[in-house]
Amino acid sequence: MTILNGFTTDSTHALPLHVLDRDGFAAWNARQPAGVQAWLQHQQFTAAAGTAVLLPGDDGVAGAVLGVGDRADAYAYAHAPFALPAGSRWQLASELADADVANLQLGWGLGSYRFSRYRKPARLPAQLVATPAAEVRDVLAACLRVRDWVNTPTEDMGPQQLEDAARELAQAHGAELEAIVGDELLEQNFPTIHAVGRASHRAPRLIVLRWGQPDAPHLALVGKGVCFDTGGLDVKPADGMRNMKKDMGGAAHALALAGLVMAQQLPVRLTLVVPAVENSIGPEAFRPGEVITTRKGITVEIDNTDAEGRLILCDALAYACEDKPDTLLDFATLTGAARIALGPDLPALFANDDTLARQWLDAGDATRDPVWRMPLWRPYLRYLHSGIADLANAGSRMAGSVTAALYLERFVDEGQKWAHLDVYAWNDGDRPGRPAGGEALALRSAWAMLKARYGG
Template sequence: MSTLNGFTTDSSRALPLYVLDHNGFAAWNAQQPAALQAWLKSQQFNAAPGSVALLPGTDGLAGAVLGVGDRADAYSYAHAPFALPAGSVWKVAGELDVASASNLQLGWGLGSYRFARYRKPARAPAQLLASPSSEVADVITACLRVRDWVNTPTEDMGPQQLEDAARALVNAHGGELEVIAGDELLEQNFPTIHAVGRASHRAPRLIALRWGKADAPHLALVGKGVCFDTGGLDLKPADGMRNMKKDMGGAAHALALAGLVMAQELPVRLTLLVAAVENAVGPDAFRPGEVITTRKGITVEIDNTDAEGRLVLCDALAYASEQQPEAIIDFATLTGAARIALGPDLPALFANDDTLAQQWLDAGDATRDPVWRMPLWRPYLRYLNSGIADMANAGSRMAGSVTAALYLERFIEAGQTWAHLDVYAWNDSERAGRPAGGEALALRSAWAMLKTRYGR
């Protein structure tokens, strides 16, 4: 698991780092010696977002200028750790306001990340002379956990390993863990989780973590933990299957957010539910055309075995809803349709409660960790009609993310507050502070929303 890299408290080698935006550069530059002005001019440096200029001294480096854009966006600073020399140490020159200093530290921590489980990184990040607050450190840790868990190949990140991750949270923060696995899922009425995972040699399971005081507001977090998705008998093509180790990205978000809630002692009673399976191909794989009676008693005809995420979630959501929490929030790498509509960076938010949705939208704007609200357009339930069951798990290609969310909503009790985030959990390409691979999206804004909602 990644540690909090990129920070030091050793000031002996620290060099000054000037953090400037384009608008503030001219005034700062005018106060510098003529030789330094000429040096920066020769590089055509103007503190554009994402830029760095190293400042020469008589014995080597004398400092650096970090060009940033939106100071409220942690990623404005995230290029620094690998744009500055490896292992160098930097102290911010001048004063930053509290919010900018926190965003700098957050961006530095995110930008220092490299997945190192199987290969040593080519170089070390530059170090920032700083001691992040417990909240900033816990937020960074949560984001890096998502990256690590999603990046880890399935042989090392199966249902058991998701259970281990939940157990580690309980060991660190207290609480209780219950795991219902294998055929016990049938005995305790979780038939869709069992159906999707039964063909794998690794037993499917429902992981239930409970934490907090009994009289606190009850928050339920639910995660889709499909540790690998072949598509089942409706087999994915090779390019569609290539990165399906990331199909547990929803579970990674839910686990990481639960860890953040526990570490920061948010005043809630937390229930975390992760439906952990591998959608495999084998003699016992569930088949197109089968009808499954779900935990809620709704019969579902299997139109497509590659629409498995909503199947494992529906039993978990029904179980969460039975407990009548104040709010249910689920995270899932659910549909390609959401990515076609919004691209990789904007998770699709569906919610049956306007207040919760607006709180998350506002938190996304404040943290620059956005979500985009999509409609629960209930007339599209017709696309899930079945000729022999209460509904089908898939159907038309029309409005694919909407119909997936509508499917999930059927398993929420009337009047229950619920939000669903359809998240990509992945960076397709390398960007400053965002290495290719697993990514935490809307996790920081989810935390900010929960703080607002629960009075922190």
């Protein structure tokens, strides 16, 4: 992955780039030569959001105007790298506030991205002459890591490769990494992680990263790492299974956020917990109707083997709570119900602490990287009733994202401040700055929330 794809420090032959919105276009246009005004009028260019136009000059192109909408939204600028000529160089010619420059650079980096591990991009993005500030660079790196990891097919992004990615980040930042693999999961009391992953030829594992000073506030991140989900014996239909390489999107978010926390030296003690499995079909596959005694001692009847994400998360959450963190966040591509309710762009936020939820909502508004709070409506626990165990892992189709969150909450200690993000981690189709495939959603707002929470 090339983090700074789309940027250059070489200003040779760079052309001026004017960044304007509709409100500022008229005054700028009035100051231009008559020929430029006529050209823009002929093009019917008004600096509408998501537009761009090349300006004529004696030797060809003399510059360009980028039309933007909400300047606080990094995606307002993300169309530029592929709206402007391939490989061309551009120097910012507009006076922008520092925050707008940061959003321009972040949007340019997001817009320049193409997943290129298996195929060269059809064309190069335009280049912005800039050296992004460290935070912009690190946020961009985190977002693009999520995209790369989610886009990578399971053959090259199984449980071992997810551990390798975590180990690479740990080594880069001086963190400790531990992996509990295969039957060691049973020996160390992680029965649900083992049950979900035992049918695969690739051993399930729990990946644990630790970083930071012992006396700092303790932040715990948990990410669902189902590297491929067949649905198990309750097998998915073909169209439902097609993109299940993305079912480790929660782990990708948690791991990328951990990397960002470490890179930016947020003053916390960090623990990252990622259960990594493949939910496969085979002689060792766990079965509907089985009862598993979880790490926390709660017995769970398997109603549906395709509700496996909450199974691996319940042991991981219980483990994370044992060290009593100040804040516990989990990320998971958990339910189709959340997508039906909120669509692909709005992750569903569940939280047992109003202050934590409000901080994330406010950060989402500020960064234009939103979340939408959903209720932990505890009467719906009745939908997880089991006749022979403490609860079932699934049940009714009613309120699917709510019942999934309620299931997870049973494994979070009372009094523990916790938020759960049900995230899609995917773009269904190409949009400027959002190519089809893996996507980081609410990662930037999670980072902004943590900075506000811990004074970074």
